[in-house]
Amino acid sequence: MMTTIQNDVRCDTFAFKEVARDGAARAGELTLTHGTVQTPIFMPVGTVGTVKAMRPDELVDEVKAQIILGNTYHLYLRPGLEVIKLHGGLHKMMGWNLPILTDSGGYQVFSLKELRKIREEGVEFQDHISGARHLFTPEKVIEIQETLGSDIMMAFDECPPAGAEERYMQESMARTTRWEKRCLEARTRRDCALFGIGQGGTSERLRRQHLEELGDLPFEGMAIGGLSVGEETQAMYDTVEFTTPMMPDHKPKYLMGVGKPQDLVECIARGVDMFDCVIPTRNxxxxxxxxxxxxxxxxxxxxxxxxxxxxxxxxxxxxxxxxxxxxxxxxxxxxxxxxxxxxxxxxxxxxxxxxxxxxxxxxxxxxxxxxxxxxxxxxxxxx
Structure with a gap:
């Protein structure tokens, strides 16, 4: 299915190449505005502009981190975009000179459950700090991430819970596709890459359907969303195994929110390039x-x-x-x-x-x- 996006803005600083493959496992080089990342890679989570308990120099010199993750939802609420603008972006505010990936905040918004309402425009929600009401649209999420100056922005998607009925999954996937197209139309910066997110639960048929819908869209990378949300570990591995071959090999393949050491090894074996998770810091x-x-x-x-x-x-x-x-x-x-x-x-x-x-x-x-x-x-x- 061919899809036309009127906005022709692409990331000029982005490049990815596969340098070796052993079975389905592969090694690559990911070039971003703030540096080159060797894949497969794990990204420490710095939700609110800090990796908990770690100074930036420790992350570089001791941990050898190459890229970290920030969160759109939390940074939007606190300290807020005006404060981040005063600093000249997230990199300068937190004293981090290497790449940053920011999640769209979709997972946090949808985890609010009774405090949010989904509609075609976006998601209206009540925040967990002040109780104020906000509206996240695809356009708003891109505006926030471009203000942060993310090396990699994530498209706005809906993350259905494990075990969701197929009718709901179909509706959710279709809405996510429309939202992701709007994210592409909304981007303005040529130094911020944008990754799409495929959904479909643990169904091979639904995963294939959604990736086919997203396949022609000009994202710099693709992510597997909707896993590590309550499914059995083997079901996650099986889903990754049949999903990665459906994803374009010339783009990085990112498994969101995973996981434990054995998950990293097993999913690298199944073709994943990028990971993030709070487990190492939280535990x-x-x-x-x-x-x-x-x-x-x-x-x-x-x-x-x-x-x-x-x-x-x-x-x-x-x-x-x-x-x-x-x-x-x-x-x-x-x-x-x-x-x-x-x-x-x-x-x-x-x-x-x-x-x-x-x-x-x-x-x-x-x-x-x-x-x-x-x-x-x-x-x-x-x-």
């Missing part, structure tokens, strides 16, 4: 750490006298300098340093993991890397 604040040998809940009493690092294979500042015993002490004492050190480790582990996956793809040994990852995870278990 870290509760002392739940991810390691090459399984999860470590460092608050547990078993670690009281444990002088080992979180992960003997990790090169992060936390693992190179501190014991599990000390981290437990910090967390039990409610010292700020505890969550900071755990967050630093978790993010570094996620970035090392996708970096190791990329290296394995480049060297043609991804399947061996995948098997070894699962072997070590099973041997370590959770403790």
């Amino acid at each position: 870290a604040r509760n002392g739940h750490c991810f390691t090459s040998r399984g999860d470590v809940v460092v608050r547990n009493a078993v670690h009281r006298d444990d002088l080992r690092p979180l992960d003997p294979d990790c090169d992060c500042y936390t693992c190179q300098n501190f014991s599990r015993s000390y981290l437990r002490h910090l967390l039990k004492s409610r010292e700020m340093l505890g969550p900071q050190l755990c967050t630093l480790h978790n993010l570094r582990y996620f970035l090392r993991l996708v970096g190791q996956a990329r290296e394995a793809i480049l060297e043609g040994r991804f399947e061996a890397f995948r098997k070894r990852f699962h072997q070590l995870q099973a041997e370590g278990g959770s403790r």
Whole structure:
């Protein structure tokens, strides 16, 4: 189905190339206004203009983050567009000189449930801070993201809940397609890439239908939306496996809101290039750490006298300098340093993991890397 978009604005600074493939897994290079990103990549989540517990220099020097994520909904509400304009955009406000991807805020708006009303124009909602009412339209969402100065903007979509009836899914997908076309028509900046989002739940037929509707639209990249919303893990993997081949290979493939280390490895194996998730930062604040040998809940009493690092294979500042015993002490004492050190480790582990996956793809040994990852995870278990 050929689709005509009257607005011919494209991102002049965007480029993507696949540099290696091993099975369905692939390594690529993504060029954006604020730098080049090596894929597959994990993006730490900086919802309100900060990755919780991390300074920007730590993200660059210690975590080795290449791109982070911000959220349109939260930044629109607080501090607001006028404050961000005063700073000259989100990059300058938060002191971050590398790429930023911003979600459209659609997921947050639709999670408000009884506090929002969907209509063709957009979504009217009551915010969670002041209770004021707002209207998000595709045009408004693009205006906000262009004000932020995002390297990658996400189109405005509806994210139906897991298990939604097919009739509702069809209506939602059709509305999302219309909204995404309006996003393309609304863009004005040539230094901000725009990604589309495909929906369809866990249905192969619906995923194919929606991607065919979006296929001719001039997005710089495509995302898989509507997963990690309550479906079983295997259903998510199966959906990713039949969806990625439907997506254009000359564009980045982004799986939104996923996930845990095993999700990253399994979905890279199925052709995904980009990930984001709050899990490494959120879990870290509760002392739940991810390691090459399984999860470590460092608050547990078993670690009281444990002088080992979180992960003997990790090169992060936390693992190179501190014991599990000390981290437990910090967390039990409610010292700020505890969550900071755990967050630093978790993010570094996620970035090392996708970096190791990329290296394995480049060297043609991804399947061996995948098997070894699962072997070590099973041997370590959770403790």
